[in-house]
Amino acid sequence: MDVRLWALCLALGMLSSCQQPAAAAASRRHDRGSGADRPPHIIIIVADDLGWNDVGFHGSGQVPTPNIDALAFSGVTLDRYYVQPVCTPSRSALMTGKYPIHTGMQEHVILAAEPYGLSLQETLMPQRLNALGYVSHAVGKWHLGSYKKAYTPTFRGFNSFFGYWTGREDYFDHVCVRHGYWGYDLRRDMEEARGAFGQYSTDLFTQKAVEKIVAHNASRPMFLYLAHLAVHSANEYEPLQAPAASIDKFSHIADGNRRRFAGMLSKLDESVGQVTAALHETGMLDNSVIVFTTDNGGPAASFDFNAASNWPLRGVKSLLWEGGVRGAGFVWSPLLKQRSYVSSNLMHITDLLPTLLSAAGGDPGTLGDIDGIDMWSALSNKLPSPRKEILLNIEPSTGYRALIEGNFKFIEGSSLNEGWSGWFGPSGRNDTRYDLYQLMSTSHAGRAMRQMNMSVTEDQWKTLRSQQSITCQKKPSPRRTCLKTACLFDLLRDPCEYSDLSAAMPAVTSKLRRRMEEFQRGMVPPRNKPVDPRANPKNWGYAWVNWGDLVHPPLP
Numbered sequence: 163m164d165v166r167l168w169a170l171c172l173a174l175g176m177l178s179s180c181q182q183p184a185a186a187a188a189s190r191r192h193d194r195g196s197g198a199d200r201p202p203h204i205i206i207i208v209a210d211d212l213g214w215n216d217v218g219f220h221g222s223g224q225v226p227t228p229n230i231d232a233l234a235f236s237g238v239t240l241d242r243y244y245v246q247p248v249c250t251p252s253r254s255a256l257m258t259g260k261y262p263i264h265t266g267m268q269e270h271v272i273l274a275a276e277p278y279g280l281s282l283q284e285t286l287m288p289q290r291l292n293a294l295g296y297v298s299h300a301v302g303k304w305h306l307g308s309y310k311k312a313y314t315p316t317f318r319g320f321n322s323f324f325g326y327w328t329g330r331e332d333y334f335d336h337v338c339v340r341h342g343y344w345g346y347d348l349r350r351d352m353e354e355a356r357g358a359f360g361q362y363s364t365d366l367f368t369q370k371a372v373e374k375i376v377a378h379n380a381s382r383p384m385f386l387y388l389a390h391l392a393v394h395s396a397n398e399y400e401p402l403q404a405p406a407a408s409i410d411k412f413s414h415i416a417d418g419n420r421r422r423f424a425g426m427l428s429k430l431d432e433s434v435g436q437v438t439a440a441l442h443e444t445g446m447l448d449n450s451v452i453v454f455t456t457d458n459g460g461p462a463a464s465f466d467f468n469a470a471s472n473w474p475l476r477g478v479k480s481l482l483w484e485g486g487v488r489g490a491g492f493v494w495s496p497l498l499k500q501r502s503y504v505s506s507n508l509m510h511i512t513d514l515l516p517t518l519l520s521a522a523g524g525d526p527g528t529l530g531d532i533d534g535i536d537m538w539s540a541l542s543n544k545l546p547s548p549r550k551e552i553l554l555n556i557e558p559s560t561g562y563r564a565l566i567e568g569n570f571k572f573i574e575g576s577s578l579n580e581g582w583s584g585w586f587g588p589s590g591r592n593d594t595r596y597d598l599y600q601l602m603s604t605s606h607a608g609r610a611m612r613q614m615n616m617s618v619t620e621d622q623w624k625t626l627r628s629q630q631s632i633t634c635q636k637k638p639s640p641r642r643t644c645l646k647t648a649c650l651f652d653l654l655r656d657p658c659e660y661s662d663l664s665a666a667m668p669a670v671t672s673k674l675r676r677r678m679e680e681f682q683r684g685m686v687p688p689r690n691k692p693v694d695p696r697a698n699p700k701n702w703g704y705a706w707v708n709w710g711d712l713v714h715p716p717l718p
Contacts, residue, residue: 201294201383201522202497203450205437206256206514208387209430209490210249210303210394211479213460213470215587216427217490218598220630222471222590225412225424226598229435232607233452235626236616237494237501238541243509244552244566245458245489247480249329250305251555252457252511253389257286257306259515259534263556263681266689272307274328274340274347275697277710278689279307287515288319291385294524297321299374302367302389305329309697310710316351324350324370325389328706332396333363333403333426338706345699347706354705362405363391364426368433375440383522384446388437392430393423393470401467404429414595419469420588435606442610451495451521453514459486462586465579471587474634476659478582482554482564482573483659485586493541497521500544502618504629507547508566513537553681558688565678566653572674573659574648583643599623634658648675 214220218227219234246252250271251262257280262268265281272279280286288298300320307313308327315323326347331338336348336358348355358366371388378384395401404425412424434454441447460470461479470479477483489511512534516526520538535549554564554573562575599620602608611617618626635656642649642662650664650671664671697709 200449201296202495203380203384203386203441203446204291204296204453204518204522205384205386205388205441205450206453206455206518207434207437208253208256208303208389209454209456210390210392211458211461211466211468211470212393212427212430212456212490213462213472213587214475214485214488214490215471215473215590216393216460218602219492219627220490221627222473222588223593223596223598224415224471224588224590225427226596226601227427227431228598228601228605229431229438229607230454231598231602232605232611232617233434233438233454233494234492235502235602235618235623236611237452237492238498239504239626239630240489240491240493240509241504241506241630243455243489243491243511244487244554245456245491245511246555247458247482247486249303249394249457253306254280254284255510255512255534256455256514258284259512259529259532260284261512261533261553261555261681263553263685264533266686268555268685269557269559269688269690271329272305273693274338274345274706275343275693275695276691277309277694277697278691279309279313281689282312286318287518288385288387290319290515290519290524290529291383291522292319292321294383294519294522296383296385296522297378298385298387299323299371300387300389301325301371301374302387303329303391304389308706308708309694311352311708314352314708320387322351322374324355325367326391330394330396331363331391332400333391334360336363337397339397339399341693343698343700345702345704345706352708362403362429364429364433367391368436371433371437372440375437375444375446378444378446380444380446388433390430390433392433393426393468395461395467398467402426402469417469419464423469432606438607438610442613447610448496448614451493451497451518453491453493453518455491455511455514456489459484459488460587463582465582465586469587471590473587473589474632474658476583478579478586480579481577481583482562483583484653484657487554487564493517495521496614496616497542499542501616502622502626503544504626505541505544505547507537507540508549508552508568509537509547510534510549510552513549517541551677553678556678556682556685558685563678563682565674565681567674567677569652569654570670570674571651571653571659572648572671572678573644573651574675574678576643576645580643580645632657635660650674 408425472485477485
């Protein structure tokens with residue numbers, strides 16, 4: 163085995179599981195040739211419930227994220243990047259390139275015992291990439307349907323899957339508790355992975371991702387979808403979990419929930435570094451595109467039992483305020499012609515499918531009637547965005563809806579969680595105990611960037627951080643709500659959504675309302691279904707299973 167691969171596997175505690183694949187990968191490094199004429203490897207890393215202010219590249223210093231920052235500052239950070247307010251809709255948008263209103267995924271999330279999923283009529287990202295010769299692997303969270311096997315990852319384009327089907331679970335025992343039901347939820351393809359009991363999810367998923375990288379035959383392009391549980395809360399009885407050593411590193415954080423969250427976040431950052439190191443050691447990094455994204459805004463101040471930070475943005479996960487939908491994300495690749503800059507282009511999670519297909523040498527025009535826009539050329543060449551508007555969502559059951567056009571945001575209605583519409587979470591700007599640039603430079607990802615001559619200087623780092631600073635106007639009291647009449651905000655001048663302009667700019671408000679009505683007329687009905695008690699894991703050996711394919715026990 164190549165000495166660097168040996169060291170990598172040893173550091174990850176997985177020497178026996180990657181020894182032979184690593185040896186083969188090391189041998190292949192020397193004869194794979196230039197990657198310039200090959201489709202790039204595509205790696206998407208999804209952080210679950212990560213807040214705007216939980217990454218160092220947005221300016222916070224409370225919880226260092228050196229590996230994430232090393233890639234972000236060496237690539238293109240996405241300053242006006244939007245996701246959906248909760249995770250199933252975001253994941254459906256990523257996989258299909260369509261707004262959730264066009265797939266029926268616009269209302270809430272798929273709960274564990276609900277018998278529906280993302281329509282089987284939709285062609286997903288791995289299927290699109292496989293048609294170009296890719297080998298696709300999924301690790302981590304699925305949450306797009308699992309009541310029948312046809313909805314699960316290996317039946318939707320992925321060659322392999324290791325992870326869980328539902329929306330959340332315990333980080334150590336891999337049990338998901340929903341609807342008062344209790345069941346194990348960890349699988350290798352379709353089989354239960356009981357042997358992983360007790361292993362911390364973030365480490366476990368990192369190990370499986372690295373194994374796929376090390377074992378991969380780099381003569382074919384790889385698509386790796388690594389969707390972490392972190393930093394989502396676990397089950398309600400113990401929502402914030404990390405190894406004790408990781409939590410203890412942040413003993414200076416007085417708030418116990420935020421301290422535990424910091425441990426979870428640091429493990430997520432370690433994962434990004436270990437995956438980057440594996441790509442670098444196998445020679446795959448020089449022909450890779452890495453996308454990092456959250457699935458929605460952060461749940462702060464104990465919302466959903468969590469402690470994320472969206473400072474200074476208004477709102478939390480599940481809301482259409484900026485704190486719920488303005489996402490932390492970046493695109494990294496040595497194939498980008500322009501790098502190390504902050505993109506102020508409007509971009510939406512639906513854009514990732516056509517953008518990555520374009521980067522892979524495919525034709526986004528073959529994707530049919532989608533909402534995503536190919537951003538590859540704009541990002542690579544630092545050009546203006548072809549996207550001019552973003553539909554944030556429409557909830558038909560409540561009338562809660564929002565739309566962005568240029569700098570203006572139209573928002574109307576309210577969520578059941580509207581009480582959380584104030585921004586929450588620490589700023590982290592006053593915490594100077596860490597040398598963040600040094601931590602970034604010496605991280606796994608930072609060392610890889612330096613060896614590839616893609617690292618940034620400390621002056622560049624300071625400039626890029628400052629360019630993503632958000633300045634709020636004076637906070638009004640009381641703050642405007644938009645339940646009875648729509649609000650209009652100028653996000654360029656008022657990113658914290660303090661000053662409603664609907665009365666001062668009625669023509670713009672009316673224009674955006676008409677555009678919203680156009681979207682609403684083209685909306686398909688939500689696919690949501692009520693809980694099916696036959697899903698109860700006690701009927702299936704206390705595991706969450708594809709119960710719709712199985713002989714149903716009698717209804718109670």
